[in-house]
Amino acid sequence: xxxxxxxxxxxxxxxxxxxxxxxxxxxxxxxxxxxxxxxxxxxxxxxxxxxxxxxxxxxxxxxxxxxxxxxxxxxxxxxxxxxxxxxxxxxxxxxxxxxxxxxxxxxxxxxxxxxxxxxxxxxxxxxxxxxxxxxxxxxxxxxxxxxxxxxxxxxxxxxxxxxxxxxxxxxxxxxxxxxxxxxxxxxxxxxxxxxxxxxxxxxxxxxxxxxxxxxxxxxxxxxxxxxxxxxxxxxxxxxxxxxxxxxxxxxxxxxxxxxxxxxxxxxxxxxxxxxxxxxxxxxxxxxxxxxxxxxxxxxxxxxxxxxxxxxxxxxxxxxxxxxxxxxxxxxxxxxxxxxxxxxxxxxxxxxxxxxxxxxxxxxxxxxxxxxxxxxxxxxxxxxxxxxxxxxxxxxxxxxxxxxxxxxxxxxxxxxxxxxxxxxxxxxxxxxxxxxxxxxxxxxxxxxxxxxxxxxxxxxxxxxxxxxxxxxxxxxxxxxxxxxxxxxxxxxxxxxxxxxxxxxxxxxxxxxxxxxxxxxxxxxxxxxxxxxxxxxxxxxxxxxxxxxxxxxxxxxxxxxxxxxxxxxxxxxxxxxxxxxxxxxxxxxxxxxxxxxxxxxxxxxxxxxxxxxxxxxxxxxxxxxxxxxxxxxxxxxxxxxxxxxxxxxxxxxxxxxxxxxxxxxx
Numbered sequence: 001x002x003x004x005x006x007x008x009x010x011x012x013x014x015x016x017x018x019x020x021x022x023x024x025x026x027x028x029x030x031x032x033x034x035x036x037x038x039x040x041x042x043x044x045x046x047x048x049x050x051x052x053x054x055x056x057x058x059x060x061x062x063x064x065x066x067x068x069x070x071x072x073x074x075x076x077x078x079x080x081x082x083x084x085x086x087x088x089x090x091x092x093x094x095x096x097x098x099x100x101x102x103x104x105x106x107x108x109x110x111x112x113x114x115x116x117x118x119x120x121x122x123x124x125x126x127x128x129x130x131x132x133x134x135x136x137x138x139x140x141x142x143x144x145x146x147x148x149x150x151x152x153x154x155x156x157x158x159x160x161x162x163x164x165x166x167x168x169x170x171x172x173x174x175x176x177x178x179x180x181x182x183x184x185x186x187x188x189x190x191x192x193x194x195x196x197x198x199x200x201x202x203x204x205x206x207x208x209x210x211x212x213x214x215x216x217x218x219x220x221x222x223x224x225x226x227x228x229x230x231x232x233x234x235x236x237x238x239x240x241x242x243x244x245x246x247x248x249x250x251x252x253x254x255x256x257x258x259x260x261x262x263x264x265x266x267x268x269x270x271x272x273x274x275x276x277x278x279x280x281x282x283x284x285x286x287x288x289x290x291x292x293x294x295x296x297x298x299x300x301x302x303x304x305x306x307x308x309x310x311x312x313x314x315x316x317x318x319x320x321x322x323x324x325x326x327x328x329x330x331x332x333x334x335x336x337x338x339x340x341x342x343x344x345x346x347x348x349x350x351x352x353x354x355x356x357x358x359x360x361x362x363x364x365x366x367x368x369x370x371x372x373x374x375x376x377x378x379x380x381x382x383x384x385x386x387x388x389x390x391x392x393x394x395x396x397x398x399x400x401x402x403x404x405x406x407x408x409x410x411x412x413x414x415x416x417x418x419x420x421x422x423x424x425x426x427x428x429x430x431x432x433x434x435x436x437x438x439x440x441x442x443x444x445x446x447x448x449x450x451x452x453x454x455x456x457x458x459x460x461x462x463x464x465x466x467x468x469x470x471x472x473x474x475x476x477x478x479x480x481x482x483x484x485x486x487x488x489x490x491x492x493x494x495x496x497x498x499x500x501x502x503x504x505x506x507x508x509x510x511x512x513x514x515x516x517x518x519x520x521x522x523x524x525x526x527x528x529x530x531x532x533x534x535x536x537x538x539x540x541x542x543x544x545x546x547x548x549x550x551x552x553x554x555x556x557x558x559x560x561x562x563x564x565x566x567x568x569x570x571x572x573x574x575x576x577x578x579x580x581x582x583x584x585x586x587x588x589x590x591x592x593x594x595x596x597x598x599x600x601x602x603x604x605x606x607x608x609x610x611x612x613x614x615x616x617x618x619x620x621x622x623x624x625x626x627x628x629x630x631x632x633x634x635x636x637x638x639x640x641x642x643x644x645x646x647x648x649x650x651x652x653x654x655x656x657x658x659x660x661x662x663x664x
Contacts, residue, residue, distance in 0.1 A: 008020075050177050051296045070096050074472065075463055075524045078154055078167075079497075080137040081105075082518035086174075087140065087156065087167065092463075092474050092524065095499055095513040100631075103165040103174045104135025104158050111598050111609020111633065116615040122177040124577040125161070127318060128349025136160040138520045139190055139260075143244070145193040147265040147468030151530040153244045154523070157187040159204050164190065164238060166246060167523075174609075180236050180245040181319035183207045189260035189274060189344075192240070192467070198301075199238040199246065200272055202258040205261070206231030211316045212253055212324055213467040220328055222255050222385065230281035234327075236276065248319065250304060254327030255281060255385045256444040258297070259342065265468055268368045270489070273353055277340040279384075289359065295334040296339055296355050298371060303331035328386055333375060338362040345409040346418070347432060348481075349469050352397060354417055356406035359424050363419055364443065365433070367397040397433055397443040407458055408521075410465035412502055413472035415439030416448060418465075420477070421455040427451040427477060429459060451507045453498055456481040462502070471526060475507065477501045480517055486514050495519065537591040538613035544587055548576045549661040559583040564597040564610065565590045566637040569630070572645035574661035578625050578652040584618040586610055598633030603648060607633055625651040 031211055042260030061068065073091040076098075081088050085105025090097045099540055102112035104123070112132055114120040136159040137371050143153045145486040162180040164187065167173065180187065208224070210233050216222050216232060224231055226441065234253035238246050261274040280290045306329055307313060313323035314403050338357020345354050346368075353366040354461040371390060373379075405423030412418065415436030431437070434442035437576050442448060451553045457480045463471035482496040492512035543560040547570040553558070558576045562584055566612050576582055588610045590596050599618065600607040603626070610616045622628075629643035 002532065003235065015522060016586065020322070021194075025145075027546060069096060074527055076527060076530070077461070077476065077518040077522050077524050078140050078142070079515070079522035080140055080156060080479070081516075082520055083134070083136050084139060085135040085361060086517070087154070088225050088511070088516065088519065089172065090497075091527075092476070093499060093510055095511045097500070097513075099172060101167055101172055101174060103156070103167070103177070104132070104137065104161070104163070106133045107277055107338050110463075111607060113606075113608055115261065115604075115606045115618050115620055117619055118565070122174070122603075126179050128313050132161055133219070135163075135177045136186065137165075138188065140521060140523050141192045141199070141466075141524060141640055142523050143192055143196040143240075144194055144467060145196055149464060149467060149529060149626065150196065150438070151525060151533060153248075155190070155199055155240075157190045157201055159186040159188060161186050162203075163187070164199060164201060167532050168244070170533050171315060171538070171582075171611075172534070176244075178238060178248070180238075181323070182212060182324065182432075183320055189258065189262075189466070190390070190439055191263045191466075193262050193263045193490045194265035195271060197511060198263065199240055199262060200235055200263055201238065202235045202261050202274055203233050204256045206233045206503070208232075209316065210524075212314070212597050214334060215314050215324070216253060216326060219531060220326060220385070225337075230255075231257075231575055235261065235272070240363060248322045250308060250323045250325060251331060252299070252304060252325050252327060254296075256297075257281075260344045262346045262353075262466070263604070264350050264368070266348070268346060268350040268353070270301050271368075272301060273297070273344060273346065274299070275341045275344045275355065277342070277358075277551075285325040285543050287498040288340065290522050293339060295335040295356075295389075296337050296341065296344060296353065296366065297332060297334045300331035306446055308319060315382075317565075333371070333382075333388050333390050335366060335395055336392050337366075343406065343408040343419075345411070345417075347411055347436075348413075349435065350468075350471055351435070352432060354419070356408055356409065358405060358420065358422070360614070361401050361403055361406070363400045363409075363430075364392075364396055365398040365400070365417075367433075368394050370395045400445055402428055402447070405456075410460055410462055410475070411470055412462050412465070412475075413470045418451075418462060418502070420460045420462060422456050422458060425453055425455045425457065425479075427457060427475070427496055429502070429505075447579055449506050451475075451477070451500060453477040453479055454496060454512075455479055456595070459519075459521045461522040461524055463526070466523070467505060471524075473501065473503055474524065475502045475586065476522060476524070477514075480520060482514070485512060492517065536593045536617075538611055540589065540591070540613045541587075541615060544589060545585060547571055551657075551660055555581075557581045558582060562586045562599075563589045564632065564643075566595065567632075567639035567643040569599075569632075569643065569645040569663060573648065574646075575648045575659045576622055577650050577655040578622060581619065581621050582647070585615065586618065587615045588612055595636055596634045597643075598637055600633045601628055601630040606630075622647070622649045625649045 019202040020346040050426045069414040075092040080319040086103040087101040089099040140156045166176040168175045187201040188204040234587040237249040241248040256276040258274040264271040278288045313325045337355045340359040374390045391417040403421045403424040407420045417430045429449035431442035433441045455476045456479045479496040499510045550559045628647045
C-alpha cells in the first residue's frame with residue numbers, strides 16, 4: 001500500500017471517529033427531547049442567542065410536544081378587562097391568552113349578545129329598564145374558604161354602573177349580575193370575605209340620592225348641596241349564598257368617598273378596611289389635595305348587623321328591603337395616612353395594613369393588633385364627623401419613604417410585601433415585621449430587592465397574594481405604559497404584563513406579554529385547584545324539548561324548540577307571519593369536547609354562541625317579509641357550511657294556518 005493510501009486511510013479513520021464523537025454529542029443533547037413521552041421531564045432546552053448557547057427552563061422545546069402548555073402551566077390569571085367590560089384569562093408561566101369572559105359588555109365573537117334573553121336580563125338596569133351593553137371592570141376577587149382560594153367563583157365590579165358580576169369557574173362563564181340600588185354611579189374597591197359569604201364594594205363616586213340625603217342631613221351634621229357639593233358616599237354589603245347567588249344585604253352611607261377596600265382575616269377578621277383619598281369632600285382635583293393627609297377606615301361588621309337588629313336604619317322607595325345605615329350608627333375608626341392613598345392591602349395573617357400615598361413617597365404599615373388596643377384604651381387624637389381618629393404614632397408599625405408614586409401592594413409566602421411605584425417604574429420588595437421575621441430573616445421594613453419594570457406599574461399580583469396563604473413564586477407587574485417594549489402599533493399602545501420569578505433574589509424577569517387595554521387588577525389561581533372541576537359541557541336538562549314550532553295567535557308569537565348537533569338544526573325551516581315575535585329555544589344536544597355551536601340569522605341582529613349541553617333562549621321581532629337563513633357561527637365539523645336553515649316570513653294578509661311549519 002502506498003504512503004498516499006496510508007494517509008487516506010488515516011484520514012478516513014480520523015473522520016470516522018470524529019463523526020462518532022459529534023454524533024454522540026448530538027444524541028446526548030437531543031435524546032432527552034426526542035425520546036420523552038412526558039413533557040414534564042423537559043426541564044431545560046437549548047437555544048442559540050447571538051451564536052452562544054444558553055439554557056433557560058422557560059424556553060420552548062423543539063420540536064414542540066403535544067400538550068406542552070397543558071402540562072407545564074401552573075396558574076390561571078384572571079385580569080380585569082377595564083373598558084372592555086369583561087375578564088381576560090391567561091396562564092403562567094406561558095403567558096398565553098386562553099379566553100375572554102364577557103360580562104358587562106356584549107361580545108359578538110363569544111356569542112354574548114342581548115338577543116340571548118338571559119344576557120339581556122342580566123344587562124338590564126332594574127331602575128330604568130335600559131339595557132346597558134358596556135362597562136368598566138376593575139377589581140376581580142376570587143371566592144375563599146378559611147381565607148384561601150376555593151376555586152368556585154370570581155366576582156368583579158363595574159366602575160361605570162352599580163353592579164357586580166359573578167363567574168362560575170366550572171364553566172368560565174358569567175352566571176349572575178347583581179345591580180346595587182340607591183346609587184347612580186358604579187363601584188370601585190371591592191373584596192370578598194375570608195369564608196366567601198360576603199362581598200363589600202365602595203361606591204365609586206359621591207352620590208345624591210334624595211331620600212338618603214334628607215335622612216342624613218336631618219339627623220347628622222353633614223351638609224350637602226346638589227349644585228356645589230359636597231355630596232355623600234358609602235359602601236354596599238352583598239350576601240353570597242352557599243351556591244354563589246348574590247343578593248343585596250345592606251348599605252352604609254357617610255360623609256366620605258371611599259377608594260379601595262379589603263375585608264380582614266386572621267387578626268383583622270370581622271373588619272372592613274377602606275380608604276378615602278378625598279377626605280376634603282371636594283369636587284375638583286385641586287380641592288382633593290388641600291390636606292396633608294387622608295384616612296384609612298376600620299368598620300366593625302358586627303356593628304352593622306347590630307344596627308339592623310336595633311332598627312337603626314332607613315329604606316328607600318327604590319329598595320324597600322335593603323337597610324341603609326348611617327355611619328354614626330356603626331362602630332368605625334380612622335387613622336391619618338399619607339396624602340391621596342390608593343393601595344390598601346392586608347398581610348396574610350391579617351396583622352398589617354399597608355397603605356400607599358400616591359401623591360407622596362410614603363408607604364405606611366399599620367399594626368392591627370395595636371389598632372384593637374388603641375380602640376380599647378381610647379388612644380384618640382380627635383374626631384371628625386363623630387368618628388374617632390386613632391393615634392397614628394401608636395398604631396403605625398412603619399412609615400417608609402420609598403419612592404415616587406406608590407400604588408398597590410401584594411404579599412408572598414416568605415414574609416415580604418411588594419410595593420408598586422408608578423413614577424419610579426419599579427417594584428420594591430420590603431421585609432415585613434413580626435411574625436414574619438423568622439421567614440424573611442431581615443430587619444423589618446427594609447428593602448430586600450428593587451425590581452425594575454417597563455414601565456409605570458399600576459397593579460401587581462402575586463399568586464394568592466390577598467389570601468391567608470400566598471403561593472408565592474410568581475409576580476406579575478401590570479404596567480400601564482409600554483412605550484418601546486413591542487413593535488409599533490399606533491397611538492394606543494398595548495399594556496405590558498411582565499412575569500417575574502420572585503423565589504430568586506434579585507427577581508428574574510421570565511417573560512413579557514402585550515395586553516389589550518385596559519386591565520387594572522388580576523388574581524392568580526393554581527391550575528390544580530380547578531382543572532378537574534372545569535366542565536367540558538353543560539349538564540343537559542333532564543327533559544330535552546321535542547323539536548317543534550308552536551303558534552300563539554292571541555299574542556302573535558311563534559315559539560321554536562330547536563336542537564343543534566353536527567351538522568343539523570332541527571327544525572331547519574319554520575314559517576312566521578310578518579310582525580310577530582319569535583322565541584327560539586335552542587339546545588346543543590351533543591356533549592363532545594369543544595363542540596360549541598351558534599345561531600345567527602341574517603337581517604335580525606341575532607348571533608349567539610351555545611356550548612355543548614347548553615340551552616339558549618333568543619327573542620326578536622320579524623318586521624319584513626322574506627326568506628332569512630340561519631346558520632351555525634362556530635366551525636364545528638367538515639359539514640359546517642351545510643349546517644343552516646330557513647325562517648320564512650309570510651307577508652301580512654297572506655298567512656293562514658296551513659302555513660304552520662313542518663320540518664323538512
